[in-house]
Amino acid sequence: MANHNVKSWATVRETSVxxxxxxxxxxxxDEVLAQKIWEEGSDEAL
Incomplete structure (x- = not known):
């Protein structure tokens, strides 16, 4: 994913780049998989 899109993705989800x-x-x-990771993940894992 292009850097600009990652920034947008982060902004929408109120997280850091x-x-x-x-x-x-x-x-x-993979943006679909990234969304799944985001939804199922925890800050501790990151």
Missing amino acids: EIAEAIFELAGN
Whole structure:
């Protein structure tokens, strides 16, 4: 996912760009999987 889109994704979810980048790295840049990780994850895991 392009850096601009990661920033937008982070902003919408009220999280940091660094956390969004880590989620997308885990998800292999798959936005659907990134959303699942976000919904099911906890701050402690990140």
